[in-house]
Amino acid sequence: MIKEWRRRRAVQRVKPGDGRALRRFRWWQLPFRALLHLRLPNDDGRHTLYTVDVRHWQNHTSDNLTAHLYRDGRQHAMSRLPAAFPVPGGTVEVRMSGFGLKRCHYVTDQGPEYQLVPDPRSAEGRRARLEREHPALSRAIGALSLGTLFATLAALLPQIAEQLTQAEGIAQHTGTFTSPIDLPKWGNTALGLATATASTERALRLRHSRLLDGGAG
Numbered sequence: 001m002i003k004e005w006r007r008r009r010a011v012q013r014v015k016p017g018d019g020r021a022l023r024r025f026r027w028w029q030l031p032f033r034a035l036l037h038l039r040l041p042n043d044d045g046r047h048t049l050y051t052v053d054v055r056h057w058q059n060h061t062s063d064n065l066t067a068h069l070y071r072d073g074r075q076h077a078m079s080r081l082p083a084a085f086p087v088p089g090g091t092v093e094v095r096m097s098g099f100g101l102k103r104c105h106y107v108t109d110q111g112p113e114y115q116l117v118p119d120p121r122s123a124e125g126r127r128a129r130l131e132r133e134h135p136a137l138s139r140a141i142g143a144l145s146l147g148t149l150f151a152t153l154a155a156l157l158p159q160i161a162e163q164l165t166q167a168e169g170i171a172q173h174t175g176t177f178t179s180p181i182d183l184p185k186w187g188n189t190a191l192g193l194a195t196a197t198a199s200t201e202r203a204l205r206l207r208h209s210r211l212l213d214g215g216a217g
Contacts, residue, residue: 007093010079010082010084011086013079013080013083014077014079014084014085014086015077015078015079016076016077017068017069017070017076019075020074020075021073021074022051022053022070022073022074025119025121025122027121029122030123031056031123032055033053033054033055033056033122034053034054034100034101034104034122034123035051035052035053035054035118035119035121035122035125036051036052036104036117036119036122036124037052037116037118037119038050038052038087038116038117048072048088049071049072050069050076050085050092051069051070051119052067052068052069052092052104053067053068053069053070054067054068054094054101065080065081066078066080066081066083067079067081067083069085069087069092081094081096082094082096083095087106089108089109090106090107090109091106092104092105092106092107093107093113097203097208098199099196099199099200099202099203099213100124100200100203100204102203102207102208102213103206104116104206115206123204124204124206127205142202142207144198145199145201145202146198146212148195148197148198149199149202149212149213152191152194152195152198153212155181155183155191156191158181159182159183199212199213
């Protein structure tokens with residue numbers, strides 16, 4: 001019920017595009033741009049290519065977070081994020097986290113959903129190619145990212161609990177808690193950098209956990 005309400009609300013934010021041509025992906029856009037494709041069949045046996053273009057840098061420095069949908073290389077629609085673009089047979093849903101895309105899927109009217117294919121020149125496409133060509137290495141990197149996030153969570157929770165129980169109102173009911181983990185400032189900084197790296201790597205694979213990778217976007 002709530003998911004469907006959110007989808008309808010997102011559809012209402014969609015605005016028509018101006019027909020501008022899709023710009024070619026450049027190598028220097030790797031950290032700042034995501035480009036993903038969806039090819040859908042037409043009734044005449046041909047196919048239409050839909051492309052989602054999201055500029056990370058713009059989205060992270062602007063209050064107007066937007067995604068653009070292109071149809072056969074021409075801007076078809078645009079929407080603030082999270083976005084839900086109606087397309088033949090379903091909806092293209094686009095959501096973003098603080099580290100990149102966390103969702104870019106084609107959700108069919110029947111229910112099944114499929115992740116869009118990242119452009120091979122994009123960072124997401126290069127990560128997908130690594131997974132295809134070196135699956136063992138890819139799995140190891142993915143496991144390392146996941147392990148880093150679990151380790152960060154395990155290190156932060158006791159410290160957060162200690163800070164919370166220092167409050168007089170809480171301490172009266174629960175007592176105080178002393179964290180067995182007391183990292184120096186440089187340790188917390190290093191942990192933060194490792195977490196950001198791990199979450200960014202997961203975002204390149206459109207993997208996201210509200211608990212491990214952070215909240216909404």
